[in-house]
Amino acid sequence: xxxxxxxxxxxxxxxxxxxxxxxxxxxxxxxxxxxxxxxxxxxxxxxxxxxxxxxxxxxxxxxxxxxxxxxxxxxxxxxxxxxxxxxxxxxxxxxxxxxxxxxxxxxxxxxxxxxxxxxxxxxxxxxxxxxxxxxxxxxxxxxxxxxxxxxxxxxxxxxxxxxxxxxxxxxxxxxxxxxxxxxxxxxxxxxxxxxxxxxxxxxxxxxxxxxxxxxxxxxxxxxxxxxxxxxxxxxxxxxxxxxxxxxxxxxxxxxxxxxxxxxxxxxxxxxxxxxxxxxxxxxxxxxxxxxxxxxxxxxxxxxxxxxxxxxxxxxxxxxxxxxxxxxxxxxxxxxxxxxxxxxxxxxxxxxxxxxxxxxxxxxxxxxxxxxxxxxxxxxxxxxxxxxxxxxxxxxxxxxxxxxxxxxxxxxxxxxxxxxxxxxxxxxxxxxxxxxxxxxxxxxxxxxxxxxxx
Ligand SMILES: Nc1nc2c(ncn2[C@@H]2O[C@H](COP(=O)(O)OP(=O)(O)OP(=O)(O)O)[C@@H](O)[C@H]2O)c(=O)[nH]1
Numbered sequence: 142x143x144x145x146x147x148x149x150x151x152x153x154x155x156x157x158x159x160x161x162x163x164x165x166x167x168x169x170x171x172x173x174x175x176x177x178x179x180x181x182x183x184x185x186x187x188x189x190x191x192x193x194x195x196x197x198x199x200x201x202x203x204x205x206x207x208x209x210x211x212x213x214x215x216x217x218x219x220x221x222x223x224x225x226x227x228x229x230x231x232x233x234x235x236x237x238x239x240x241x242x243x244x245x246x247x248x249x250x251x252x253x254x255x256x257x258x259x260x261x262x263x264x265x266x267x268x269x270x271x272x273x274x275x276x277x278x279x280x281x282x283x284x285x286x287x288x289x290x291x292x293x294x295x296x297x298x299x300x301x302x303x304x305x306x307x308x309x310x311x312x313x314x315x316x317x318x319x320x321x322x323x324x325x326x327x328x329x330x331x332x333x334x335x336x337x338x339x340x341x342x343x344x345x346x347x348x349x350x351x352x353x354x355x356x357x358x359x360x361x362x363x364x365x366x367x368x369x370x371x372x373x374x375x376x377x378x379x380x381x382x383x384x385x386x387x388x389x390x391x392x393x394x395x396x397x398x399x400x401x402x403x404x405x406x407x408x409x410x411x412x413x414x415x416x417x418x419x420x421x422x423x424x425x426x427x428x429x430x431x432x433x434x435x436x437x438x439x440x441x442x443x444x445x446x447x448x449x450x451x452x453x454x455x456x457x458x459x460x461x462x463x464x465x466x467x468x469x470x471x472x473x474x475x476x477x478x479x480x481x482x483x484x485x486x487x488x489x490x491x492x493x494x495x496x497x498x499x500x501x502x503x504x505x506x507x508x509x510x511x512x513x514x515x516x517x518x519x520x521x522x523x524x525x526x527x528x529x530x531x532x533x534x535x536x537x538x539x540x541x542x543x544x545x546x547x548x549x550x551x552x553x554x555x556x557x558x559x560x561x562x563x564x565x566x567x568x569x570x571x572x573x574x575x576x577x578x579x580x581x582x583x584x585x586x587x588x589x590x591x592x593x594x
Pocket of ligand 1: 438471473474475476479484485486487491513588
């Protein structure tokens with residue numbers, strides 16, 4: 142049964158369980174106090190700092206109050222003219238909440254406030270305790286059902302929006318990073334020069350160009366911040382920009398051409414520009430490294446994509462009833478290999494290990510570079526027995542392989558693996574933790590072996 146059918150059947154159940162006389166009285170009660178409920182709701186929500194951000198706009202204020210009162214009257218109307226229209230309306234409300242990105246917990250908080258207030262109204266209107274308890278149940282359950290429909294619609298929409306956000310981010314990232322890096326670097330330097338030129342020409346008393354409105358500043362705020370979302374460098378760049386615009390430029394603005402303060406201020410300006418230059422280079426370099434989600438050394442999938450892939454595989458495994466498996470692989474004594482043959486040799490071994498893994502698994506499987514010398518293989522639609530077979534195949538092929546390390550030399554390495562088959566737990570971290578402890582068990586029981594979680 143799809144959600145709306147289920148909900149309509151629940152609504153019908155609730156209505157038929159609740160005596161008509163009570164539904165009539167509730168409808169009257171809510172009708173009478175809808176305005177005051179909306180007022181209480183609004184006052185309580187405005188005390189919440191976050192809710193305030195969503196509601197404290199005059200248009201919202203003017204509209205929300207009457208529309209909340211209308212919504213309450215419709216929800217508790219007697220008789221309900223059309224349940225599917227009522228459900229469709231709740232869905233629409235959920236979609237609006239998703240569009241404005243109103244957090245779900247605030248909606249739940251709002252519903253709680255309304256229920257509490259409505260219950261105290263009922264206390265007055267239903268002196269009979271038995272009737273009061275039926276009325277409370279009716280009010281509470283009906284609001285819970287409305288909330289359930291809203292949440293489902295909310296989730297669907299929020300997911301769609303976040304997919305679009307991600308697609309946009311990927312598109313932005315997909316642009317020519319190397320060219321963009323040079324362009325923004327030169328925009329930044331150009332801004333610095335324009336400040337110097339204004340001072341040199343002594344025309345700076347009028348206005349020095351603020352970095353935030355420069356070509357570089359506009360790019361950073363409108364494009365850079367979505368391309369490099371959540372990078373720590375962004376915060377550093379913004380802080381430097383603020384110091385430039387709020388402290389250094391205003392001071393430069395008021396000094397005279399020959400003022401001896403000028404060199405100190407220009408030095409401070411140069412330092413901030415250097416900070417931005419450095420952070421910008423590091424942010425771009427990291428992004429270039431990620432290059433379409435592949436690790437630059439091994440060309441394997443980057444670990445960054447692991448949560449997305451695992452969440453998707455868990456959904457697929459549940460839907461198709463076919464488990465998948467993780468094999469966490471760690472090269473044994475890799476530090477010794479590095480120390481003996483050099484870091485470059487180590488890099489070459491990592492590359493050859495990655496190629497061997499890719500050539501051993503099916504094309505529907507995934508291979509990630511999990512850490513320095515750790516790789517993670519995700520085997521789709523597989524049983525425990527078959528996964529163990531694949532892991533053993535990988536182990537023996539690595540053991541037998543002669544890895545080239547330059548200068549015509551070859552070395553042998555072994556790996557320790559931890560195998561964990563999806564056990565139905567919805568949190569992917571749980572599966573990774575199981576593979577991880579199995580791998581440690583393989584290490585502690587002698588290496589060059591596979592342990593199952
Ligand atoms: N060449 C190279 N070495 C790396 C890379 N990433 C990590 N390493 C090295 O891998 C080594 C891992 O060492 P440890 O974690 O101590 O483990 P181990 O020597 O492999 O020993 P066991 O795992 O206990 O068998 C460290 O020396 C890292 O420097 C890389 O990209 N290239």
